[in-house]
Amino acid sequence: xxxxxxxxxxxxxxxxxxxxxxxxxxxxxxxxxxxxxxxxxxxxxxxxxxxxxxxxxxxxxxxxxxxxxxxxxxxxxxxxxxxxxxxxxxxxxxxxxxxxxxxxxxxxxxxxx
Amino acid sequence: xxxxxxxxxxxxxxxxxxxxxxxxxxxxxxxxxxxxxxxxxxxxxxxxxxxxxxxxxxxxxxxxxxxxxxxxxxxxxxxxxxxxxxxxxxxxxxxxxxxxxxxxxxxxxxxxxxxxx
Numbered sequence: 001x002x003x004x005x006x007x008x009x010x011x012x013x014x015x016x017x018x019x020x021x022x023x024x025x026x027x028x029x030x031x032x033x034x035x036x037x038x039x040x041x042x043x044x045x046x047x048x049x050x051x052x053x054x055x056x057x058x059x060x061x062x063x064x065x066x067x068x069x070x071x072x073x074x075x076x077x078x079x080x081x082x083x084x085x086x087x088x089x090x091x092x093x094x095x096x097x098x099x100x101x102x103x104x105x106x107x108x109x110x111x112x113x
Numbered sequence: 114x115x116x117x118x119x120x121x122x123x124x125x126x127x128x129x130x131x132x133x134x135x136x137x138x139x140x141x142x143x144x145x146x147x148x149x150x151x152x153x154x155x156x157x158x159x160x161x162x163x164x165x166x167x168x169x170x171x172x173x174x175x176x177x178x179x180x181x182x183x184x185x186x187x188x189x190x191x192x193x194x195x196x197x198x199x200x201x202x203x204x205x206x207x208x209x210x211x212x213x214x215x216x217x218x219x220x221x222x223x224x225x226x227x228x229x230x
Contacts, residue, residue, distance in 0.1 A: 033218070042119070042202055043157065043220040058217060059114065090156065100145060102218070104156040 002027045006091050006105035013081055014113050021076045021108050023091030029103070031094040032074040033058065034066065036087040037107075043090065049074055081112040115140040117205050119221025127229050132193050134224045136203035137185040143205040146179060146186045149220075151200045160201075161188070193228045200225050 004025045013019055025032065033048035035058075045058030049068040063085055065077040074093075078085060088109050092102040116139040126132050138146075147162035163170045163177045163186065170177050174193075179186040190197055203221040 035220075040122070040222060042222040043204075045218055045220075048217065056217075059219065100147065100162060101159045102147075102149075102157075104158070106156055 002103070004091055004093055004103050004105040006089075006108045008108060009106060010109050012111045012113065015082055016080050019078050019081060019110075021078075021089060021091075021110070023074045023076065023105060024072050025074075025093040025103070026072065027093060027095065027103065028071065029093035029095050030071070032068065033092050033102075034064070034074070034076045035090045035092065036060065036085075037090060038087050046076065046089075078110075081110075083112050086110060086112050115143060115205055115207075115217065115219040117203060117219050117221040119203050119224055121224060122222065123225045123227070125227045125229065126193050128193060128195060130193055132190045132197070132226055132228075134188045134201055134203070134226070135185060136187070136205075136221050137183075138205040138219075139184070140205070140207070141181075141184060142207050145206045146177070147204050147206075148175075148177060148188050149202045149204065151202065151223075153199070157202060190226075193226075195228050195230050198226055198228045 007022045030051050034046040035043040037043050044060045046064050047066040049055045088107050090107050091105040094102050119136045144165035148160050149157040150160045151157040161177050163179050174191050176189045200223045202223050206218040
């Protein structure tokens with residue numbers, strides 16, 4: 001089954017404790033990206049990657065890191081989480097084909113205390 | 114960078130009525146405009162998209178129109194049904210020369226649509 005898988009789905013952590021949210025897709029997609037969703041602010045892009053070893057900042061990259069060492073994986077790293085990073089995070093991928101459709105993961109709800 | 118404004122933030126209609134959601138964008142270079150639907154507790158899913166070389170696109174009860182001169186695009190849902198109740202997001206992006214893959218994708222703030230039976 002074609003899918004984008006995120007882990008963990010739910011996480012409560014404390015300020016300053018490094019964490020990684022993993023994202024994996026099995027559709028051989030070149031494009032992957034991370035978004036955070038906050039009430040009233042919609043979906044805001046954090047980072048995106050056009051291909052392996054190619055990443056670029058979205059609109060809200062501060063406090064986040066990413067890497068794209070393999071085509072299927074695009075982890076989101078919070079080196080020193082802060083309460084303002086409490087949010088619902090979505091990973092998404094796209095083939096970049098004619099449709100341009102983004103396939104989203106199920107989301108990861110992160111709470112930073 | 115691109116800025117996308119979406120209105121209204123909430124929309125309540127009776128079943129069978131039409132619903133219209135409007136978005137404006139700031140970067141005249143943007144050329145790809147998708148719409149996503151997010152049901153409660155679910156992930157966003159693409160429902161329709163339009164590229165700048167097209168003024169209107171329809172898919173059954175939904176349609177999207179684009180006015181490049183005014184830099185705005187709209188989602189139209191006709192004969193609304195309770196299952197249309199969801200959050201709808203518009204977005205804008207600059208697609209590659211091939212018109213497909215894109216980098217930065219900027220979403221609007223979302224519209225909560227409620228369809229009353």
